[in-house]
Amino acid sequence: MQVVKETILLIKKDLLLEWRQKYAIxxxxxxxxxxxxxxxxSTGDIPAPVWNILFWIIILFASVxxxxxxxxxxxxxxQLYYYQLAHPIAIILSKIIYNIGLLFLLTVLTYMAMTLVxxxxxxxxxxxxxxxFLASVGFSITFTFISAIASKADNSSTLMxxxxxxxxxxxxxxxxxxxxxxxxxxxxxxxxxxxxTLLAIDSILLGLALILFPFLWKD
Amino acid sequence: MKSNWWKILGILLLLYAFLFGILxxxxxxxxxxxxxxxxxxxxxxLDISGYNTHFDQTQEQRVWLKLDNQxxxxxxxxxxSSNQLKATFDIPAFLPSKDEVVELSLVTDNEIDGAxxxxxxxxxxxxxVDSIKGQxxxxxxxxxxxxxxxxxxxxxxNILRETIRNLYFHVSLWFAMFILLTAAVxxxxxxxxxxxxxxxxxxxxxxxxxxVYGLLGCATGSIWAKNTWGTWWTMDVKLNMSAIFMLIYLAxxxxxxSFQDEIxxxxxxxxxxxxxxxxxxxxxxxxxxLVDSLHPGNGGNPGFGGEDLDNTMRMxxxxxxxxxxxxxxxxxxxxxxxxxxxxxLLDRD
Numbered sequence: 001m002q003v004v005k006e007t008i009l010l011i012k013k014d015l016l017l018e019w020r021q022k023y024a025i026x027x028x029x030x031x032x033x034x035x036x037x038x039x040x041x042s043t044g045d046i047p048a049p050v051w052n053i054l055f056w057i058i059i060l061f062a063s064v065x066x067x068x069x070x071x072x073x074x075x076x077x078x079q080l081y082y083y084q085l086a087h088p089i090a091i092i093l094s095k096i097i098y099n100i101g102l103l104f105l106l107t108v109l110t111y112m113a114m115t116l117v118x119x120x121x122x123x124x125x126x127x128x129x130x131x132x133f134l135a136s137v138g139f140s141i142t143f144t145f146i147s148a149i150a151s152k153a154d155n156s157s158t159l160m161x162x163x164x165x166x167x168x169x170x171x172x173x174x175x176x177x178x179x180x181x182x183x184x185x186x187x188x189x190x191x192x193x194x195x196x197t198l199l200a201i202d203s204i205l206l207g208l209a210l211i212l213f214p215f216l217w218k219d
Numbered sequence: 220m221k222s223n224w225w226k227i228l229g230i231l232l233l234l235y236a237f238l239f240g241i242l243x244x245x246x247x248x249x250x251x252x253x254x255x256x257x258x259x260x261x262x263x264x265l266d267i268s269g270y271n272t273h274f275d276q277t278q279e280q281r282v283w284l285k286l287d288n289q290x291x292x293x294x295x296x297x298x299x300s301s302n303q304l305k306a307t308f309d310i311p312a313f314l315p316s317k318d319e320v321v322e323l324s325l326v327t328d329n330e331i332d333g334a335x336x337x338x339x340x341x342x343x344x345x346x347x348v349d350s351i352k353g354q355x356x357x358x359x360x361x362x363x364x365x366x367x368x369x370x371x372x373x374x375x376x377n378i379l380r381e382t383i384r385n386l387y388f389h390v391s392l393w394f395a396m397f398i399l400l401t402a403a404v405x406x407x408x409x410x411x412x413x414x415x416x417x418x419x420x421x422x423x424x425x426x427x428x429x430x431v432y433g434l435l436g437c438a439t440g441s442i443w444a445k446n447t448w449g450t451w452w453t454m455d456v457k458l459n460m461s462a463i464f465m466l467i468y469l470a471x472x473x474x475x476x477s478f479q480d481e482i483x484x485x486x487x488x489x490x491x492x493x494x495x496x497x498x499x500x501x502x503x504x505x506x507x508x509l510v511d512s513l514h515p516g517n518g519g520n521p522g523f524g525g526e527d528l529d530n531t532m533r534m535x536x537x538x539x540x541x542x543x544x545x546x547x548x549x550x551x552x553x554x555x556x557x558x559x560x561x562x563x564l565l566d567r568d
Contacts (some may be wrong), residue, residue: 041543133284142498152483153474159474160429162470166463166466167495167498170460170498201498204497204498204500205494212494215486215490
């Protein structure tokens, strides 16, 4: 119970920090919009399969950029202070939940920006929103945990990319299949299986993140 | 000597597996036949090529064309060489089938090579279809008294041929790699529990060798793919997953290189090793089974087993896996001792 209380408090703290330093979140959102616009200018009209690929590539890179700051935003003395106050599980859990929200905002904004410049090829809108949410959850768990490792090194943004990209590929692949389904590119009645696979991968990674994080923070 | 028995065992097993795997001949087989199509009511002379066969030394060579459960014996057979045979068939005017084009298999049998089959060897086109007349005209000779090939041999498969021996290299390398990686994860967990830096050295040495094994597994697989599928690399889920998997472990080395402090490095790489290992389990075992793949053992495709892996092959396959694993542990042990010596040198300075 103590952990839940601490988690909620830490999420509130993160939200407050974000509110006070609006430029950080504004920077990420601007990053998405300008990427979409660059893609639009350099491609013009694109067919649905290409839309699908570009959409997920933009989200992948924007998410890595958004999450990498999770553990480097505040200086290490402040981190140490939090570690004295809260349980490590509360710290990682609060970061993961906070990042789910951030990434969901980011994916929705990408979706809106893509819809604005291209005609939206999405046929099954409900399923697509579900996919967006699942993507935020999967990316958030993987990226948050890896950013905790990468933040300990000096060149954290390079390290972040090479450590996460291979690990996130199963999640990304499943998401792209699902989203091809929502776009009507493939007709697959067994898409529930894909969702279960995704949830299974997510829960394995979440479980490991919770078990392993207490070994990470002791600095 | 007493403590090194497993190293000797590993080398002996590998030597045995490779010698046995390379020297054992393949069973005789039928790679091709010419022509591959014919007409009803004609005399058809087939040029049959054999592989590892002894057509010119046999006394009682027999050749059949097989249609479902019925078969037609060749009217005359001439042998041109040990691997070449001409068989003449009198194809009746009607075939006992309702299809316009009928697929026939070729069966040969002699007392030295035993029986061999070439499935879907030739296609016969029927000018008019009448299965009842065909039934009457077809002189069925049942395929019986087949011979067994004597001596030890590996199965002959038309796509694989001699490359079937690659099983002992390619598959045993991947198996050994998995065992080494699992051992590395065990050492990583041990390190996080006890904090003994030597466990981290162990994990690192095991992963180094496992990555070399993985690269060799990729190379042998690529050569095999070139022979059987006709390409070095294809857009296949299991192949791509194994490439990703190599990327994960190469990233492990980069992560290791980015820390100066030994304790910090050991802790963070141990954590990453466990996390990465868990994330490749869905990569290599779950996802490939959900999608179609060329590679054996995946969606709709049977594993390399059943008819392809017989007991003779198991006699070399299992020792090869064990031998390769023991060799991996040996090399990683050397790597580990090197790390210990380096530590000692650093401490003295």
